[in-house]
Amino acid sequence: MxxxxxxxxxxxxxxxxxxxxxxxxxxxxxxxxxxxxxxxxxxxxxxxxxxxxxxxxxxxxxxxxxxxxxxxxxxxxxxxxxxxxxxxxxxxxxxxxxxxxxxxxxxxxxxxxxxxxxxxxxxxxxxxxCSFTFEWALTEAGVPMRHIEQGRNVPMYVTGRQCRPAGRLHGPMVVSMRPVPPEHLGTAIRESGLLPAVHGGPVHCGEAAGLGIADLSRPDFGEAVTAEPDDIPVFWACGVTPQAAVMxxxxxxxxxxxxxxxxxxxxxxxxxxxx
Amino acid sequence: MxxxxxxxxxxxxxxxxxxxxxxxxxxxxxxxxxxxxxxxxxxxxxxxxxxxxxxxxxxxxxxxxxxxxxxxxxxxxxxxxxxxxxxxxxxxxxxxxxxxxxxxxxxxxxxxxxxxxxxxxxxxxxxxxCSFTFEWALTEAGVPMRHIEQGRNVPMYVTGRQCRPAGRLHGPMVVSMRPVPPEHLGTAIRESGLLPAVHGGPVHCGEAAGLGIADLSRPDFGEAVTAEPDDIPVFWACGVTPQAAVMxxxxxxxxxxxxxxxxxxxxxxxxxxxx
The missing domain is CATH 3.40.1640.10 (PSTPO5379-like)
Incomplete structure (x- = not known):
């Protein structure tokens, strides 16, 4: 990349x-x-x-x-x-x-x-x-957005999960990650799920290794974000994926x-x- | 047609x-x-x-x-x-x-x-x-399905509303109609809206003329259904639309x-x- x-x-x-x-x-x-x-x-x-x-x-x-x-x-x-x-x-x-x-x-x-x-x-x-859309919905619903609090671009990672190819196009799924406090997890999943036109609900929660991501501190795009101790990493499919397919x-x-x-x-x- | x-x-x-x-x-x-x-x-x-x-x-x-x-x-x-x-x-x-x-x-x-x-x-x-999918959801939620009660195929109508064309393909939107009792209208709209992959919420409720449909008793596909006196006609976009585009x-x-x-x-x- x-x-x-x-x-x-x-x-x-x-x-x-x-x-x-x-x-x-x-x-x-x-x-x-x-x-x-x-x-x-x-x-x-x-x-x-x-x-x-x-x-x-x-x-x-x-x-x-x-x-x-x-x-x-x-x-x-x-x-x-x-x-x-x-x-x-x-x-x-x-x-x-x-x-x-x-x-x-x-x-x-x-x-x-x-x-x-x-x-x-x-x-x-x-x-x-674009996930900017569901970030507004999550913020409205009281879910803290750590990267915004920290004045950073959301961290994005190339995963080990391959997209389903189409003709000559293939490539890995890219995800964005937001650390979510456990008490807000249900709201974050539900509210983003109501917006399928902007990636919908998360594709993964918890261990980054489940998506083949080695190190959350080294995103492929954007910037690393600092999580609070109890935060759970929540991963959403990301619109940078077509760019990864082009690469x-x-x-x-x-x-x-x-x-x-x-x-x-x-x-x-x-x-x-x-x- | x-x-x-x-x-x-x-x-x-x-x-x-x-x-x-x-x-x-x-x-x-x-x-x-x-x-x-x-x-x-x-x-x-x-x-x-x-x-x-x-x-x-x-x-x-x-x-x-x-x-x-x-x-x-x-x-x-x-x-x-x-x-x-x-x-x-x-x-x-x-x-x-x-x-x-x-x-x-x-x-x-x-x-x-x-x-x-x-x-x-x-x-x-x-x-x-296919709308068969949301019919199950509506039935589960207690919404009566008149055409099923009456043992008929759902009535479908070619509307006066044109689809947005794409290249050489154009054609009218086809809708299916189900008469819904007023007290079930909210449930019908909400439950079908949660299934966007199978047409989602209705495109129109009430007067058929609003879709350019002249006569509900004469559907273009399927069979006419008998409504109860207070029923409201509810119209959903229909998967027969691509067939109408082919025609x-x-x-x-x-x-x-x-x-x-x-x-x-x-x-x-x-x-x-x-x-």
């Missing part, structure tokens, strides 16, 4: 009032060059992972997502070449994220702030649900968001809540 | 003890020639709509399903040419349904009991969630299940329940 980059800095809100921005306002700021991250921006609105692949890889990607719905819940898929989505009026997927990653044959080749120059007419873009499967070209620099949609988190 | 066929007869359990069969036992009986329908068979196990299209239509179909998740919740997609699925050990999708429909350029050309002779190596098969979009070839003659999976209904 790629080493952590300069993007994996502590999460601090980009501007003091960014949580109160409308999604459109946030997109305009990011388009104008504001660097992100997007954590806490336009509170209550759904953020999405982006992955764009050439049209002849789109079926494999869509099938990969269908076969692995917990890490890869699809919120929208564009037509080939299109940079618009019904999830965000007036948005331009090529410019409105704070930062992108450009991939060639599975290698990270650039981290630009827009992708207008490298855009291709055959790119199909997938917007994938493992090496399509000739792909564009993704940079970690923590998500796409702001106009959708409200609660519209993905099942009940 | 095609007129109702001989398949749309009153629903009666195929054999007295069919509800207690295992899914594998049920598939073996149907493979051996038992005609169906599958309502009530292998109780508690998930039944699925089948639609098989040539590989060069598979991306459009998968995208159509992703864009219209309420009528088209995808439970599994096979590799091209494969007639197996991880949802049902040892099953053969070409023989294990009681009856099929074969389509050429959008026209119904045959209703055989197996499709071994017309199978093609480029067929990709989609298994789509409207006319792919050169397709195979589907015959109405009411579903595919029995080994999955248990509760595993699709969100919480």
């Amino acid at each position: 790629n080493p952590a980059t300069a993007q994996d800095r502590p999460v601090t809100l980009v501007e003091p009032h960014a949580h109160a921005w409308s999604p459109g306002e946030a997109r305009a700021r990011f388009r104008a060059g504001l660097p992100g991250p997007t954590a806490g921006v336009a509170a209550g609105h759904t953020q999405a992972n982006l992955i764009s692949v050439p049209a002849d890889w789109a079926y494999d990607m869509l099938l990969f997502c269908q076969r692995n719905p917990k890490p890869c819940p699809v919120l929208d898929v564009t037509d080939a070449g299109a940079w618009t989505t019904p999830l965000a009026e007036g948005a331009d997927l090529r410019t409105d994220l704070p930062r992108y990653r450009v991939w060639e044959h599975g290698d990270l080749v650039a981290e630009p702030t827009d992708v207008v120059d490298v855009w291709r007419d055959d790119l199909v873009s997938f917007l994938i649900g 493992a499967s090496r399509p000739p070209f792909a564009i993704t968001h940079a970690p923590g620099r998500m796409f702001l949609t106009d959708a409200r988190d609660e519209q993905y809540r099942v009940a | 095609n007129p109702a066929t001989a398949q749309d007869r009153p629903v009666t359990l195929v054999e007295p003890h069919a509800h207690a069969w295992s899914p594998g036992e049920a598939r073996a009986r149907f493979r051996a020639g038992l005609p169906g329908p599958t309502a009530g068979v292998a109780a508690g196990h998930t039944q699925a709509n089948l639609i098989s299209v040539p590989a060069d239509w598979a991306y459009d179909m998968l995208l159509f399903c992703q864009r219209n998740p309420k009528p088209c919740p995808v439970l599994d997609v096979t590799d091209a040419g494969a007639w197996t699925t991880p949802l049902a050990e040892g099953a053969d999708l070409r023989t294990d349904l009681p009856r099929y429909r074969v389509w050429e350029h959008g026209d119904l050309v045959a209703e055989p009991t197996d499709v071994v002779d017309v199978w093609r190596d480029d067929l990709v098969s989609f298994l789509i969630g 409207a979009s006319r792919p050169p070839f397709a195979i589907t299940h015959a109405p009411g003659r579903m595919f029995l999976t080994d999955a248990r209904d509760e595993q699709y329940r969100v919480a």
Whole structure:
């Protein structure tokens, strides 16, 4: 996997009032060059992972997502070449994220702030649900978010669990981890379970070794978080999984968001809540 | 739309003890020639709509399903040419349904009991969630199912609401209707909402005209059901929608299940329940 980059800095809100921005306002700021991250921006609105692949890889990607719905819940898929989505009026997927990653044959080749120059007419873009959505629900329900308390990006780990492959696409499941106090465990599981469009309930609780993770202090993405003594590590499938599939499967070209620099949609988190 | 066929007869359990069969036992009986329908068979196990299209239509179909998740919740997609699925050990999708429909350029050309002779190596098969699953949940929760009380197939209607198109595929949303007593309405909405993989909560309640349905006594598929005086018509998105898309979009070839003659999976209904 790629080493952590300069993007994996502590999460601090980009501007003091960014949580109160409308999604459109946030997109305009990011388009104008504001660097992100997007954590806490336009509170209550759904953020999405982006992955764009050439049209002849789109079926494999869509099938990969269908076969692995917990890490890869699809919120929208564009037509080939299109940079618009019904999830965000007036948005331009090529410019409105704070930062992108450009991939060639599975290698990270650039981290630009827009992708207008490298855009291709055959790119199909997938917007994938993001755990930022269920973090709001958990916070509302009183579950402490240790990484937010500590001003850090959530830690993410490449697991030993392989996704179900689809055509040429294969790769490991990536998870995010949040330490949860035992008295909040039921709430955390129940509340995230009501949001299947943003990864749903956890895939594992307790020993990291159960997922083939050797050391919680060394995440593959994001930053390590300090747990309280009684906290139980809770692992959710993570939207970075399609990026891991790109690294493992090496399509000739792909564009993704940079970690923590998500796409702001106009959708409200609660519209993905099942009940 | 095609007129109702001989398949749309009153629903009666195929054999007295069919509800207690295992899914594998049920598939073996149907493979051996038992005609169906599958309502009530292998109780508690998930039944699925089948639609098989040539590989060069598979991306459009998968995208159509992703864009219209309420009528088209995808439970599994096979590799091209494969007639197996991880949802049902040892099953053969070409023989294990009681009856099929074969389509050429959008026209119904045959209703055989197996499709071994017309199978093609480029067929990709989609298994789509079926409302039989939430009917069990509703019955368990005490909601009366009028059509079952009356021994009829559930009535289905082609609506005036168009699905979001995907590539060459377009068509109207098809709904099923169940009359629900007002005191059970909340339960019916809540319980079905917890099963998003099998159409989730209703798309409409009350006046049929709101969906562009002219006459509830004349369903497009299945049979009309008699409502009690205070009952409210409740409409759920229906897995016959992909069949309507085939009729409207006319792919050169397709195979589907015959109405009411579903595919029995080994999955248990509760595993699709969100919480």
